[in-house]
Amino acid sequence: MxxxxxxxxxxxxxxxxxxxxxxxxxxxxxxxxxxxxxxxxxxxxxxxxxxxxxxxAQAPGAVLPGLSAPSASVDAAALARTLEALPRDGLGDLAGLVVDAETGTELYRVGSGARTPASSMKVLSGVVALDVLGADTRFETRTYLTADGQVILRGGGDPLLASAHQDAYPHAASLEDLAASTAEALRARGVTSVELGYDASLFGGPAWNPLWPETFATSVAPITALTVDHARPDANSWARSTDPARLAADAFASRLAAQGIAVTEVEAEATPAEAQQVAAVTSPPVGVLVEHTLSESDNDAAETLLWQVALARGKTPNPDVSAATLITELTRLGLWSDGMVAHDGNGISADNQVTPDALVGAVRLAVQRPALRHLLTGLPVAGVSGTLDERFDAADSLAGRGLVRAKTGTIRGVNTLTGYVVTADGQPLVFAFMTSGGAGQTSARAWLDRASSALASCGC
Structure with a gap:
């Protein structure tokens, strides 16, 4: 063409x-x-x-109308038959309680007396922390400058303090951010080299609870007011430092050096009264800390929060004082009874003894009082989050996935589950099941998942 x-x-x-x-x-x-x-x-x-x-267009109806008006009430006898019919092979000793979340009416009970709660103890220390400290309270890690030019790093008892900046939820405070602010203030003063002191005196000692077995040295660190990265020298290791405050100070010195401030010496030092505050970073609020503690079963955070409660009550925290404070506060809340024993707030001590009534009572308080609701929102979701993310996958517990919210508890020979669930008829229930002995963890967890799922699917 x-x-x-x-x-x-x-x-x-x-x-x-x-x-x-x-x-x-x-x-x-x-x-x-x-x-x-x-x-x-x-x-x-x-x-x-x-x-x-x-x-x-018309407004949509309630997403879960059954929560406010159950289509049917749970029949206690029918519920008992359902739970008693569940196989208990290899379960061992069992104590448990199920109540109506709103009225407190007892619907099922098995066993009597106090049992070892393991990490379900965090439900009790968590409700006390929320009640005493308040959900909005935050803890500050600060730097000060002394008259002779020394920088002091002072711990404020922040259990989630991290070395590196944190963008992800729960947005923990970091030494990196504190170092940046501190270095900027020092440069403005013409300071490029300092001696660094560190002060963890907000809490008393000893820091290690003598009733914690040494085998838990990878599960919890010595409790101090100045701890970073859960006292792990290496983020990829389970090892914990025996001197968390010094570890934090060394980490801060490295961050200062990265900001152009040379650190010539690092040593423990009390903060002089006349020292001027230079900078500070703040922890997430207590409500978020409690949620994290319950979801992840964070032993360090649980114990640190309990020590903060003792401090708020005008006491110098240590293992004995903090445990005694927990007993006092649980008594005030009506959750303490004869036969119970408390030695910590995280449940590591096998000598702790609490009743299912106390655990159920703590969850019910959170149901009744909006100021305590972080206790509920922090409970792991069956098959979805936290320490329950890999459970409830057996055929007889699938009904509980996404519906059961509960705190786990596991130490040698002990398995517990404490939380709440809404039945198929829309009735909210609170429960606590405590097992010990038996054939082992597999059998116990299987029954706990099975029983709480039976509550979720109950049309009793």
């Missing part, structure tokens, strides 16, 4: 293409106006007969 013919062909092609596109647009407009719009206008999901008036 000649160049002239190709040019003439191209000249006709463009007008034709424009005509085709215009015709298509006109056709689409007619289709929308004549066919689609009348159909949508009469569609009840659109509402009001007009595409530009979505506000005329």
């Amino acid at each position: 000649s160049r002239a013919r190709r040019a003439r062909g191209a000249g006709w092609a463009w007008p034709a293409l424009v005509w085709i596109v215009a015709t298509a647009l006109v056709g689409a407009t007619v289709l929308l106006q004549v066919v689609v719009r009348p159909q949508l206008a009469s569609d009840p999901l659109v509402g009001g007969g007009r595409l530009d008036a979505p506000a005329s």
Whole structure:
């Protein structure tokens, strides 16, 4: 084809293409106006007969209307038959309680007296921390400058303090951010080299609870007011430092050096009264700390929060003082009874003894009091989050996945589960099951998952 013919062909092609596109647009407009719009206008999901008036649609109903008005109440006898029929092969000793979350009416009980709670103890220390400290309270890690030019790093008892900046939830405070602010203030003063002191005196000692077995040295660190990264020298290791405050000070010195402030010496030092505050970073609020503690079963955080409670009550925290404070506060809340024993707030001590009534009572308090609701929102979700993320996968416990919210508890020979669930009929229940002995952890966990799932699927 000649160049002239190709040019003439191209000249006709463009007008034709424009005509085709215009015709298509006109056709689409007619289709929308004549066919689609009348159909949508009469569609009840659109509402009001007009595409530009979505506000005329009716408001949706309650997502879970059964929560406020159960379709049926749980029959205690039927519930007992359901739970008693569950196989208990290899379970060992069992104590448990199920109550109506709103009224407290007892619906099921098995066993009597106090048992070892393991990490379900965190439910008790968590409710006390929320009640005494308040959900919005935060803890500060600060730096000070002394008259002779020394920088003091002072711990405020922040259990989640990290060495590196944290963008992810729960947005823990970091020594990296504190070092950046401190270095900026020092440079403004013309300071480029300092001696570093560190002060963990907010808490007393000893820091290690003598009733914690040494085998738990990888599960909890000595409790101090200045701890970073859960006292792990290496983020990829379970090892814990025996001197968390010094570890934190060394980490801070490295962060200062990275900001151009040379650190010539690091030593423990009390903060002089006349020292001027230079910078500070703040922890997440107590409500978030409690949620984290319960979800992840954080032993360090649970114990640190209990020591903060003792401090708030005007006492110098140590293992004995903090345990005694826990007993006093649980008594005040009506959760303490004869036969119970408390030696810590994280449940590591096998000598702790609490009743299912106390655990159920703590959860019920959180149901009743909005100020304590972080206790509920922090409980792991069956098969979904926290320490329950890999459980409830057996055929007889699938009904509880996503519905059961409960705190686990595991030490040698002990398995517990404490929490709440809404039945198939919409009735909220609170429960605590405590097992010990038996064939082992597998059998105990299987029964705990099975029993709490039976509550979720109960149409009793």
